[in-house]
Amino acid sequence: MFSFLTKRSRSRKTREDGSQELDRERLPRHVAIIMDGNGRWARSRGLPRLAGHRAGVESLRDIVRACVDWGIGILTVYAFSTENWKRPHEEVEGLMNLLVEYLRRELAELRREGVQVRAIGRLEGLPRQAREELERARKETAANKRLILNLALNYGGRSELVDACRRIATLVARGELDPGEIDEEVINNFLYTAGLPDPDLLIRPSGEMRVSNFLLWQLAYTEFWVTDIYWPDFRREDLRRALLDYQQRERRFGGLKI
Numbered sequence: 001m002f003s004f005l006t007k008r009s010r011s012r013k014t015r016e017d018g019s020q021e022l023d024r025e026r027l028p029r030h031v032a033i034i035m036d037g038n039g040r041w042a043r044s045r046g047l048p049r050l051a052g053h054r055a056g057v058e059s060l061r062d063i064v065r066a067c068v069d070w071g072i073g074i075l076t077v078y079a080f081s082t083e084n085w086k087r088p089h090e091e092v093e094g095l096m097n098l099l100v101e102y103l104r105r106e107l108a109e110l111r112r113e114g115v116q117v118r119a120i121g122r123l124e125g126l127p128r129q130a131r132e133e134l135e136r137a138r139k140e141t142a143a144n145k146r147l148i149l150n151l152a153l154n155y156g157g158r159s160e161l162v163d164a165c166r167r168i169a170t171l172v173a174r175g176e177l178d179p180g181e182i183d184e185e186v187i188n189n190f191l192y193t194a195g196l197p198d199p200d201l202l203i204r205p206s207g208e209m210r211v212s213n214f215l216l217w218q219l220a221y222t223e224f225w226v227t228d229i230y231w232p233d234f235r236r237e238d239l240r241r242a243l244l245d246y247q248q249r250e251r252r253f254g255g256l257k258i
């Protein structure tokens, strides 16, 4: 009857509360999250938008801990896009302050937990204080190995590709690279995510079915998981549901089932 289920999924253990146990052998190496729905979460409670972003930081803390506990190697979160500058000045300023506050408040624990903090995006465009705190966090956690927490800040998938093209073109113009040598590996090496594997799983809360200029190159074969839950309500049990669903998927990368 359940012949479509793999042997592995049939043999998966059940937890005390009746939910399924994660298969630790088949966890995604890299999870990416579009932390969406903060504004709607706040509006539905009659609160200012910034209260939603502040609540979103608590979700981030919980999900970072879950990734550490469960052995997920890389977590990339979309915290501020190149388009988010269009928002009212107070919201942008509030988000930048939250980032600074988060890094100051969490750094000791991130260090203790073995989290390596990185950032991707046009970081030079961020306010000075944010850049300084990011640099401090980067330096102080550089040797950590349990989880890479990649904060996408002033990030846009298109601007990342523009920046990569500019750097590659500079090498070509200097005669240091032959255009015929440009392949996918070369392009990968000039992205902000150079050296990291592509995300295996993209999670988008708040029900939107968009990529929103996030990791456009890297998401080529990523599995998507969308939920109606707003990001400030998203907790490790929701991550567990996404991971269990991911573990049922058959990834073929354009090939055929063997």
Ligand code: FPP
Residues within 6 Å of the ligand: 035, 036, 037, 038, 039, 040, 041, 053, 054, 056, 057, 060, 078, 079, 080, 081, 084, 095, 098, 099, 100, 102, 151, 206, 231
């Ligand atoms: C999108 O929700 C969310 C953002 C633009 C900001 C995400 C930031 C955080 C979760 C907190 C700050 C992050 C760090 C690293 C400290 P939205 O505002 O577009 O929500 P809406 O679509 O419901 O309006």
